Amino acid sequence: xxxxxxxxxxxxxxxxAVAWPIDAPASCFLLAVTVSxxxxxxxxxxxxxxxxxxxxxxxxxxxxxxxxxxxxxxxxVVVFLATAxxxxxxxxxxxxxxxxxxxAEEDLRExxxxxxxxxxxxxxxxxxxxxxxxVNQPIAASVTNANACLRWLAGDPPNLEEARDATRSIVExxxxxxxxxxRTRQFFKTGMPQRELVDMAEIIDGxxxxxTSEATRYAITIRTSLASGLPKFIADRVQLQQVMVNLITNSxxxxxxxxxxxxxxxxxxxxxxREILVSVxxxxxxxxxxxxxxxxxxxxxxxxxxxxxxxxxxxxxxxxHGGRLWATPNTPRGAVFQFTLAIEDEPLDQxx
Numbered sequence: 001x002x003x004x005x006x007x008x009x010x011x012x013x014x015x016x017a018v019a020w021p022i023d024a025p026a027s028c029f030l031l032a033v034t035v036s037x038x039x040x041x042x043x044x045x046x047x048x049x050x051x052x053x054x055x056x057x058x059x060x061x062x063x064x065x066x067x068x069x070x071x072x073x074x075x076x077v078v079v080f081l082a083t084a085x086x087x088x089x090x091x092x093x094x095x096x097x098x099x100x101x102x103x104a105e106e107d108l109r110e111x112x113x114x115x116x117x118x119x120x121x122x123x124x125x126x127x128x129x130x131x132x133x134x135v136n137q138p139i140a141a142s143v144t145n146a147n148a149c150l151r152w153l154a155g156d157p158p159n160l161e162e163a164r165d166a167t168r169s170i171v172e173x174x175x176x177x178x179x180x181x182x183r184t185r186q187f188f189k190t191g192m193p194q195r196e197l198v199d200m201a202e203i204i205d206g207x208x209x210x211x212t213s214e215a216t217r218y219a220i221t222i223r224t225s226l227a228s229g230l231p232k233f234i235a236d237r238v239q240l241q242q243v244m245v246n247l248i249t250n251s252x253x254x255x256x257x258x259x260x261x262x263x264x265x266x267x268x269x270x271x272x273x274r275e276i277l278v279s280v281x282x283x284x285x286x287x288x289x290x291x292x293x294x295x296x297x298x299x300x301x302x303x304x305x306x307x308x309x310x311x312x313x314x315x316x317x318x319x320x321h322g323g324r325l326w327a328t329p330n331t332p333r334g335a336v337f338q339f340t341l342a343i344e345d346e347p348l349d350q351x352x
Contacts, residue, residue, distance in 0.1 A: 004040035008048040011036045016055050025056050026080055033084045037091035045088030053081040112316060135181065138173035145169040179209075197232045198240065200268055200276055200341070207244040208266070211252065215264065218256050225267040230276060233343045239317045240341075243325075246310040247280040247337050254284025254335065274343050275323065281336040287329055295327065314339075 011032035019028035029052035037045030056077060149166035152159040208222060215222050248264065255262040260283070267279045288295065296315045311325075318325040322342030330336045 004044045007040055008036040008044035012048050012051040033087050037088045042092040049084035049088055056080055135177050138177040141173040142170045195234050195236050198235045198237045199232050201226045203240050211248050220255055220262040222264045227269045235321050243314040243317050246314045251282035255282055275340040277340050279338045281330050283334040286333055287335050
């Protein structure tokens with residue numbers, strides 16, 4: 001505080017030193033008030049305005065050399081002081097507005113992060129049954145192969161070749177279960193986003209592994225049409241997987257109760273604008289009759305027990321990666337969700 005008010009006095013002194021030889025008090029003192037208000041705030045600005053008005057009145061209106069009061073002197077001092085106070089007040093309003101904007105931006109960032117985490121936790125509840133079923137399959141296969149291995153080894157003579165094949169199958173099933181758990185742990189971890197070189201095809205394949213059992217439960221066929229040779233790009237792997245999980249689970253939910261073919265198609269391609277385009281189409285109930293932009297608003301959901309966060313968070317993630325997310329009706333029924341991702345040209349070590 002002492003520094004800020006000391007700066008106001010210093011600014012006033014500098015303005016006086018500059019204004020005296022050139023006889024330009026108003027401009028110099030107003031500049032001093034501006035600097036004091038910008039750097040120190042309202043209090044130092046008012047102090048500088050008061051000191052400037054005093055110096056303007058006493059020195060530049062010749063109070064010392066010509067004590068006689070001229071009719072215009074008082075008006076000049078009042079106009080100068082009013083102008084100085086107005087400058088200090090406007091700058092204080094501007095400073096407070098900027099601080100409020102920064103606080104609002106920080107609150108918005110924190111709220112967005114909280115919503116993203118809430119979305120992940122909500123998705124975790126929905127994925128628990130999927131993951132349990134998916135992990136149960138390799139575990140059951142391991143038990144079956146272990147029993148078979150014991151039978152092959154108990155033979156007379158032991159069938160080592162069959163036992164070796166059964167053991168190899170156990171290893172493969174265990175590796176698959178471990179990968180599912182690892183992907184799930186990575187998806188729900190918290191912390192700062194980690195940008196790295198990623199392959200969109202790997203992200204799509206990994207998400208399909210998590211959700212295949214749920215699609216199978218409802219007789220949904222999953223097809224992929226992923227362009228080969230798509231370049232890797234800098235992105236947050238976990239966030240992009242979150243987008244894919246949200247879109248695929250939405251499509252599965254949309255097809256649970258429909259009659260006829262239930263087909264989920266996931267495709268990727270490179271656009272002419274140096275972007276990667278990913279599409280998730282289904283043959284479900286389709287988009288709501290209201291304007292489709294509303295389904296991307298937070299807390300707007302067409303599901304009975306939906307939170308309305310999945311698509312809002314997905315759009316935020318895609319936009320943070322330099323892309324956009326939108327939805328269109330599918331033919332003859334269903335919906336198509338598409339998003340683009342910008343492909344960065346800079347080397348990895350320059351972007352991290």
